[in-house]
Amino acid sequence: MRSSHSLDTAFDDDRLIADAGLLLPATLAAHLGLRALVNEHLDLGAAPGRANVGDKLLTLVMSALAGGDCIDDANALRAGGTAGVLGIAVKAASTLGTFLRSFRWGHVRQLDAVTRQLLGRAWAAGAGPGSEPFTIDLDSTICETYGLAKEGAIHHGYTGVRGYHPLLAVAAGTGDILAARLREGRANTVRGAAHFLTETIGRVRSAGASGQLTMRADSGFYASEVVGVCRKTDVRFSITLRMHKGLRRMIEAIPETAWTPIPYWIPGGADVAVQVMAHNLARWTARIGLGAGIVTAKNLRRRLFGLPGRLTRSAPRTTLHFPARWPWAADFAAALARLRALPLLA
Numbered sequence: 001m002r003s004s005h006s007l008d009t010a011f012d013d014d015r016l017i018a019d020a021g022l023l024l025p026a027t028l029a030a031h032l033g034l035r036a037l038v039n040e041h042l043d044l045g046a047a048p049g050r051a052n053v054g055d056k057l058l059t060l061v062m063s064a065l066a067g068g069d070c071i072d073d074a075n076a077l078r079a080g081g082t083a084g085v086l087g088i089a090v091k092a093a094s095t096l097g098t099f100l101r102s103f104r105w106g107h108v109r110q111l112d113a114v115t116r117q118l119l120g121r122a123w124a125a126g127a128g129p130g131s132e133p134f135t136i137d138l139d140s141t142i143c144e145t146y147g148l149a150k151e152g153a154i155h156h157g158y159t160g161v162r163g164y165h166p167l168l169a170v171a172a173g174t175g176d177i178l179a180a181r182l183r184e185g186r187a188n189t190v191r192g193a194a195h196f197l198t199e200t201i202g203r204v205r206s207a208g209a210s211g212q213l214t215m216r217a218d219s220g221f222y223a224s225e226v227v228g229v230c231r232k233t234d235v236r237f238s239i240t241l242r243m244h245k246g247l248r249r250m251i252e253a254i255p256e257t258a259w260t261p262i263p264y265w266i267p268g269g270a271d272v273a274v275q276v277m278a279h280n281l282a283r284w285t286a287r288i289g290l291g292a293g294i295v296t297a298k299n300l301r302r303r304l305f306g307l308p309g310r311l312t313r314s315a316p317r318t319t320l321h322f323p324a325r326w327p328w329a330a331d332f333a334a335a336l337a338r339l340r341a342l343p344l345l346a
Helices: 022-033 032-039 053-065 071-078 084-088 095-101 104-129 193-206 222-233 245-252 277-288 296-305 328-340
Strands: 134-140 167-171 177-181 213-215 236-239 309-314 317-321
Touching: 022 032, 022 053, 022 084, 022 277, 022 296, 022 328, 032 104, 032 193, 053 071, 053 095, 053 277, 053 317, 071 084, 071 095, 084 309, 104 177, 104 193, 104 277, 134 193, 167 193, 177 222, 177 277, 193 213, 222 236, 277 296, 277 328, 296 328
Parallel strands: 134 213, 213 236
Antiparallel strands: 134 167, 167 177, 309 317
């Protein structure tokens, strides 16, 4: 057998696809009508990046699902026959940079409208809680940046890190990001939280969550405005308080029989996405396609999304070939069949 050290190499096959398993989230995105939603709601006006916004956004989402963490990584989707699997016009990194630099605050709010409708469509397709009790985890995170001229991130925040301090609302138990709101890095934890929570509650109700809602948060969100939103909207709440002697005495006076256990995150469940649409598409692909609960992004990429493939054409059919004896072939086939059975929304 010829040694691998002496193999000839050539980058010359237009039929090969490195991440052919992206067919799964691409199928789900198509059936949820994601590209049409973006084209309908995102209007960049006369900005240079205004054309084909649906294809540009989907390129970024699919790149994130493949593990890309910068704009240049999206160029990997232009290799071989990948575009034929994704069903979109894959855009070059330079085009995506122009697109992202065209965004202003109002355009971000337009994308909020997209994610709101997308959540409702995914939950209607089987990913939602229906009439079951539903818990919203309200939190914030620190997103470090490295440029010195990024708007909203030029100052160090309370942790000493230069970056952004976004608000997140996450579905307990599934990891769906229900809503996200970018804030400057030096914003204190509770800034804008009451308005953000009001929007989140309205979003999950309109998406189909009809059961009892509960909001959980740490002590950074212990504020009368946040509690007031919960009471006004009939949402139960659990907010951590900073411990002091008087509070400790009150807690110690509660009998053991009065305590009720709360099912908190399973290990590894508290994932945080910067790219919210990509994060949720991965979650919904697992839940709708595989019938699974929380599956880590690493496992999805290794077993499904990163599956290599090769396109062949024999009129009138095009076939996507995968490696023989792939350990998770049955899971992939079952997920693809379930996702293709969803109604195709425009």
